Amino acid sequence: MSDPMRIRAQAQGDKTTVRVLVSHEMESGQRKDAAGKTVPAWFIQSVNASHNGKTVMSAQWGTAVSKNPFLQFSFKGGKAGDKIAVSWVDNHGDKRTDEAVIS
Numbered sequence: 661m662s663d664p665m666r667i668r669a670q671a672q673g674d675k676t677t678v679r680v681l682v683s684h685e686m687e688s689g690q691r692k693d694a695a696g697k698t699v700p701a702w703f704i705q706s707v708n709a710s711h712n713g714k715t716v717m718s719a720q721w722g723t724a725v726s727k728n729p730f731l732q733f734s735f736k737g738g739k740a741g742d743k744i745a746v747s748w749v750d751n752h753g754d755k756r757t758d759e760a761v762i763s
């Protein structure tokens with residue numbers, strides 16, 4: 661299992677800004693190892709975020725996203741104490757979901 665995501669969510673007025681640091685190797689399938697063999701592709705395909713169970717952000721990623729990607733987005737309607745859940749699924753079927761509370 662991968663390391664947990666680091667999620668920070670901060671509300672200012674009616675706008676909530678969410679910052680996420682995802683721990684993932686994100687291999688493109690084009691790099692070669694020391695022996696000259698191609699490293700198989702391994703990357704996050706979809707990312708979703710929900711606020712109190714309602715989807716507020718959805719993204720489709722591919723091989724061009726860097727290792728340990730950083731993601732930032734904003735939405736309206738969040739307030740301090742509400743929960744944000746961020747989840748991803750990669751091309752190997754691995755999944756991860758982590759939560760944070762809006763401050």
